[in-house]
Amino acid sequence: MPSLLRAVSIAFACTALVATTTAQASYAYYVGKDLTEDGSVMVGGTGEEVSSHWLEIVPAKDHPADATITVGVTGDAVIPGELIEIPQVAHTFRYMQMAYTDFEGFPPPLTNGGVNEHQVAVRDIWAPSRQELVDMTPRPQRGLQYSDLARIVMERARTAREGVEIIGDLIAKHGFATYGGNTHLIADPNEGWVVWEFAGGQGLWVAERLGGDDVRVLYPGGIGEIPTDLDDNPDYLASDNFISFAVAQGWFDPAAGKPFNVQHVYGDQSIRDYRDPGIKLMSPAAMEAATRAMAPVSEADLLERVRDPRVVDDDSGYGQLVSLRSDLSDPDLIRVWNAPTGSVAAPFNVWWLGVEDVPMEYAQHRYLTKDSAATFLNPDYQMQEATRFAGRTFKRVMYSACSAPDELLPPVTKMLTAFEQETRGDLSWIERTARTMIASGDREAARALLTHYAGTRALAALDMGDTMADALDAYTRLVSGRRAPQGSAINTFDPTVNCLADGDPDVPEAANVRD
Structure with missing residues (x-):
């Protein structure tokens, strides 16, 4: 796209992240077990943060009955908050993750997720809420933030669905602290779930199930149309107030006969289609199509997608891929492919x-x-x-x-x-x-x-x-x-240009995308 349109699209992304400087985000890939070469569920992704990243393998631990953990954000966050203590469980599982240190007001070390000993994999992806929800978020806000939730799911969940239920229960009991909204992709050897947690301090969240024939690429995270009757629906979970709060705010009218589109109702109103937000050189929808075309997808295939230069650049802090296998004989053999920086x-x-x-x-x-x-x-x-x-x-x-x-x-x-x-x-x-x-x-x-x-x-x-x-x-x-440098400022708050995909902002988009 022309440089002005590209700048506008990136500006929308930065606004959606409720940040005053850079747009820090993450990418996630899900490939269902019916589409993979070995019958595994595959999860891949990148972490897009400026700070250093490093690999950690966290052992399983037993905790005393009165143990607590500190969660939340500080007064330095874009939406200021206060840290709180919540109870720790008696036993936490072994897991592997990439850790990093810097997101303003979010205490380090932070994580986008990883995989635990029960083959529950987690990816964190930015997913901005509509401005009204951001505005009504309490100051100071209290609750668990995106990294807390990713870590706790790895520590406690035995299945992907249980991971969703853990997130919902924690938000209901302790609240959600946010920079503007977030999703988590959670998967196990049978299925995946996209969980969207919203700003606003109302405890709003919704989750959509991904099956064996699904491919999902998230950047940003999001969920589209859902049924309004969520009770006993095996493919969706949500907070009790999810539909009723939208009706009360006038954001959704059941009598109008239109479907409930989560992105349109609760998401950032500048992003009408989270599958084609116009931010990277290749949209999530196009990446989904390219991934599906590879079926049956091998690990080598998905590694190729995760490192595609149209979406991976200097913003990418690391790359990751895990195959979740129902026939795995022992948790010690859970295998992760990990790139130490942009893959x-x-x-x-x-x-x-x-x-x-x-x-x-x-x-x-x-x-x-x-x-x-x-x-x-x-x-x-x-x-x-x-x-x-x-x-x-x-x-x-x-x-x-x-x-x-x-x-x-x-x-x-x-x-x-x-x-x-x-x-x-x-x-x-x-x-x-x-x-x-x-x-x-x-x-x-x-x-x-x-x-x-x-x-x-x-x-x-x-x-x-x-x-x-x-x-x-x-x-x-x-x-x-x-x-040699022509200017005097070594650091920039502007979104970076993807030089490896010929991402010159002064050249139309068609010329920027390699075949």
Whole structure:
């Protein structure tokens, strides 16, 4: 689209996020089990946050009867709030996630989700509410925010539907704290659910079931038409006041005979179609069609979609994919593909829930971590900080490739996909061996094998990244030429331009999209 229209679309996105600076969001993909190569439910996504990201495997824990957790937002949030304490459950499950540190007024560490030992996967996606709901949100607001809900679902849910019920129960008891509205995509080996939580302090939420033949891409999150009679409907869940509150506000008239479209009634009124919001170079609807066309979808196929340069750029903090399998023999073998930063220029490494530790090169570093520029390093982290950081390495690859994307992105992509294909070639014997060890009673040996392979492979990926960064640096110095900054401001609050998809804002959209 022309630069003015692109600017207007991005401005709508920023307004929808109720933010005064950048539009921070996330992408999510769902592919039903009837459309995948191995019969699994596949969930993929990206986290779009500025701050550093790192991989965590959180062990299962038992908690005392009087244990509590702190949830909510602070007075620094766009909609100011107060932190509250809520009860913790007696036992929380093991889970894997990417953590990050920075969203204004939302205490770190934060998460967009991950997967737990019961194969319940969670993705968080921005989903703005209509302005009237934002305006009526209490100041200060109290309740659980998006990261709290994602984490608690991983800690407590045994199925996707139970995850929805947990969210609904928590909001009813403790409230929802928000920057303007949010969705969660929750899935298990049988189905998925999209849960939309709204601003306003009214406890409004609704959830739609996704089945085996569904493909859903969310950016922003959203739900369209739903029936008005939600009682005992297996495909929908909602707060008790969901329909009645809209009627009371005059936003929906049952007598008019029109369907109840959640986006039109409760969503940001500038986004009439959440499946085609006109923000990225490729709409969620187009991405859904491209994904469905791949059926039966393999992990390699969905990795290709998740790293598509038309939607993955410098905004993307990491990439993730998990296959949820009904025939999985043991939770230690739950497998996650994870890219340490934007996957358009970073490899997906394989991790299992049975992995016991993550190499320090993939753990937390000060690069882009909140408050690093204003604080000194905790001596306890000196050795970890002295290591290379995968997030920074592959950012170098991305920025170098941006200098000449037509020439440099294709070989980068080929190297990344070839590395992942090499990893896939090992998965059968690694998992077969681990299963045999577990069946013989030697879980410790199985976990040691998974930890060794995942860690060794991740370090091999980082070595490749260093080689790629050095080669690209030499290329830009000798061939394409380096361009020094022309301005004086290294940081920007403006939405970034996707250089790797030729996203020049002064060029019409048709010329920006690669085939």
